[in-house]
Amino acid sequence: MTPRFVPTSCSKSSSWRRRCSFPGNCGPAPGCWHGYADGAGGLTFGVIRLAWCLLMVFVPALALGATFPMAVRWFASRRATPARSSGALYALNTTGAALGAVLAGFVLVPAIGISGSTAVAMAGSLAAAGAAWAAGRRSPVPDVAPSVRGADVAQPRGRRPVREASPDGHPWLAAGVLGLSGFAALVHEIAWTRILALVLGPTTYAFAAVLAAVVTGVALGSAAGAALLNRVRRPAAWLAGALALAAVSTACTYLLAGDRIPSLVAREMATAADPMASLLRQGAWLTAALVVPTAACLGAAFPLALALAGDAAARLEARFGAIYAVNTVGSVAGSLAAGFVLIPALGLRATLQVACACLVMSAVVVAVRGAMGTIARAASAVAAVAAALAIAIGPSWDRELLASGPYMYAPFVPADLDLDTMLRAGSLLYYREGAAATVSVKRLTGTTTLAVDGKVDASNRGDMLTQKLVAHLPLLLHPDPQRVAVIGLGSGVTAGAVLAHPVAHADVIEISPEVIEASRFFARENHEALADPRVRLIVGDGRSHLLLSRTQYDVIVSEPSNPWIAGVAALFTREYFETARARLAPGGVFCQWANAYNISDEDLRSIAATFLAAFPHGTLWLVGGDDVLMVASDGPLDTRLAELAGHMQRPGVAADLADVAVHDAFSLLSLYVAGPAGIARYAAEAPLLTDDTMRLEFSAPRELHHERAGGNVSALTAVADTDEAPLAVREATARAGAAGWRNRGLMMAASDVHARAYEDFVRALSMDVTDAAALEAFVRTATLTSRAPEALVALQDRAGASGESGAGGTAAPMSDPHVLVAISTLQAAAGLTEDAVDTARRASRVGPPGDTRGLEQVASLLAESGNTVRLDETVAELTTRAPDRAPTLYYAAVAQFLHGNPERAFALAGRAIDADATFAPTYDLAGAAALKLDRPDEARKAFQTSLTFDAHDSAAYTNLGLLELAAGNRAAARGYFAEALWLVPQSRVAREGLARSR
Secondary structure (H helix, E strand, O other): OOOOOOOEEOOOOOOOOOEOOOOOOOOEOOOEEEOOOOHHHHHHHHHHHHHHHHHHHHHHHHHHHHHHHHHHHHHHOOOOOHHHHHHHHHHHHHHHHHHHHHHHHHHHHHHHHHHHHHHHHHHHHHHHHHHHHHHHHHOOOOOOOHHHOOOOOOOOOOOOOOOOOOOOOOHHHHHHHHHHHHHHHHHHHHHHHHHHHHHHOOOHHHHHHHHHHHHHHHHHHHHHHHHHOOOOOOHHHHHHHHHHHHHHHHHHHHHHHOOHHHHHHHHHHHHOOOHHHHHHHHHHHHHHHHHHHHHHHHHHHHHHHHHHHOOOOOOHHHHHHHHHHHHHHHHHHHHHHHHHHHHHHHOHHHHHHHHHHHHHHHHHHHHHHOOOOHHHHHHHHHHHHHHHHHHHHOOOOOHHHHOOOHHHHHHHOOOOOOHHHHHHOOEEEEEEEOOOOEEEEEEEOOEEEEEEOOEEEEEOOOOHHHHHHHHHHHHHOOOOOOEEEEEOOOOOHHHHHHHOOOOOEEEEEEOOHHHHHHHHHHHHHHOOHHHOOOEEEEEOOHHHHHHHOOOOEEEEEEOOOOOOOOOHHHHHOHHHHHHHHHOEEEEEEEEEEEEOOOOOHHHHHHHHHHHHHHOOOOEEEEEOOOEEEEEEEOOOOHHHHOOHHHHOOOOOHHHHHHOOOOOOHHHHHOOEEEOHHHHHHHOOOOOOOOOOOOHHHHHHHHHOOOOOHHHHHHHHHHOOOHHHOOHHHHHHHHHOOHHHHHHHHHHHHHOOOHHHHHHHHHHHHHHOOOOHHHHHHHHHHHHHOOOHHHHHHHHHHHHOOOOOOOHHHOOOHHHOHHHHHHHHHHHHHOOOHHHHHHHHHHHHHHOOOOOOHHHHHHHHHHHHHOOHHHHHHHHHHHHHHOOOOHHHHHHHHHHHHHOOOHHHHHHHHHHHHHHOOOOOHHHHHHHHHHHHOOOHHHHHHHHHHHHHHOOOOHHHHHHHHHHHHHOOOHHHHHHHHHHHHHHOOOOHHHHHHHHHHO
16 A cells, blocks of 8 residues: 655544544544654655655656656657647547556566566667657758748648637647646546455456556557547637536446445446456446546646647747646646545545536536637536536445445346345445545444454454454563554554553554544454553554554464555565564564465465565464464574463453453463464465566455355465474363363454364363253354254264263263253254254153253253143243242243234233343343234334344344334344344345345
């Protein structure tokens, strides 16, 4: 990403609500600094470096800009139609620019790197210079007086003489119009770049496609405009028409941008056999269709405006050069205004309105001031007014659809469901279009997610383990971390995990002010990290901060987004890793996140090879299902691993880890995969990633919809060698008992890695089959992974039928009610209902007198099967044993509901809630009874309360959808049914409800 350098410090605020003075409104931060350097010396160095970079870009650009008036003097000054000739030159120049944009973005940089591409550009410039020198020697420019230009040169044969503007012309009108249209052109380009990043994904291919489309359109339009000048008598009329058509084209695409285009892309992605290939192919055509028409009209305006300027009152090349300069200045102003003012302040929709308004204004000015007929003036005015009206009264944009990431998530929606409704599902809590990205926060099925350009970067559910461990792991491996840097704020959970340690100072670097604002929706999860006085928030580019800073950090945490996003690949190169290493204090620890999903085997191996090249003592860890952490210091970490358990006792650390079900050191050490030798084997012969090649930026997007996590994880774990593992890891594994493997399984289950959690629970139960917590979690994960039959066999094998004593002298497993209830649950999930009831009955007989788990299991099975007679008998038995317990009252209420007595069921459900307000199943029953009694408010309250216990309860969403449908609230009903279907796509009731709600 392009770094934003603002070397001024914010006023430090002591309150969460106070804002810094940065125009981008970086959000609440007690210690906010905009810029990258530390202190006056570092700031000076940063300014000098920035000035040098600008100089290196400005000087070549200055030279290239000077070529146009020189070419005009050499080529166009001797022509009868200098404006046409100048327009042709401009068309040729722009055609070359379009070719360069396509070649650079899609061919040269991926193939030969930045230095090679620069060499090609230099060679092209030298070739052009040589050709110009040779042509100049053969045909020097004559000293033709301006007054006789066009008079002494023969007109082209067979064509009507061109009647250009008067000799004096309208140079200032031409310059002003081209300046305004140049401003609009760049505003239009940047706005569409950002819109298409939301719809097609923020890849380097998307950005290159927009640039190529704009330049191609300008080239085509300027060629057409130049050709037109040889046939028209009133260039002002055609200029006004071109500007009016540009306004109309902008208005038409504006009307499509808010819903039709994202919907179109979503449908293409949902039905494509190869979504990414389709996205690249169709995205290029879509970009051309949206951008080229406006760009072509603006390209045509250039030669037409030159004709409007006249050619006799001053030297031609000076006049045309000045107009070209004004157009360029307007373009630069449009670029700066769009990126730094309009989009952050007004949003993308209003930014396109501004572009259209500028084009309308330009067309009207030419129509009023230019020499043109009444009909042409009226036609231009009508077109301009039509565009203005379309923009003014056009519908608002569908933010829910734009923020849904259609390029990313449409393929996951079943083909027979309403795609747009499914993508809009959930509640959009925050949406902000900023200078660098569009950031949104959404709550869907109880999970809050933070998305950047539609791609989810953080959440408060499955991502929590990774977000915390990327900070905890390196800090636990440092004996006394005092100064910490966090590259990337995201939800703020990582920063909050850093602050759980007794650090003295933490620099948090985030490029997007909108992400900082959005992090407040995760205040509970991040413990209001930005309000901590130890935090200094830096709004800027993380890599630039490390490069320009003079601070030495004890720990650096690098948690960028996925490398397929344009600009992010720069945070996986050798130069970046070396820069981070230079910022580490002696003994400092660096931690880098990488993804094992949606990435090719070659690319992941290259990341590992590049990391190892910069950090020879690197280690590799696998967190959750497919998140990779690479951790290193300036020496081996083996001895520090032995101290990890002790460091977990730091005040606040254990509690923060417990939030993600990390309860012991073994759970963390078990995530260790490989050290330097293992990484070297894994990454053998993989090419290194460098700033010059930036190969990852071009290869990673092609893997966006290729699910390779399983293969990559297998390849990673295959290099692990138990004998090479550090002593602390080997000892922790050897000592791990049933509790250790159960805890590891709970950690995995909390991260929704249920398949791996299942294996951990199997291992735990092989050591102690009577562990109640492991049994419950084992049954749950087996059900979620559809492995109930397999799990049933495994549990029965471990429990045995011999009646032998359990581990440690405990009761025989088949006499343990917890074991029997677990077997019964698995039997029911496997479709063995009668066996499940018999096993549950046995559990009710072998348990102690006060234990009603077996009977409750029997009641649950009978209620599900609708056997009211046997259910009544079981409820009577439960009432005898435990009359006032919530489960007894609940099953009594279920029986009454099945008997068609909702009034009695509702009353019993209320008593159950009074007995135990945390017994979650009661609320769904209470809601269903309230629905039967036509008490919608009470039903709604009950279902919503049910979701506070289990936000993934599909039945509660379905019931809420039915409730809203009955009330006539079809939009709300669609939302609830869509959430239910995200959880259980095959739900018949939810599917029927969604169809009815449409």
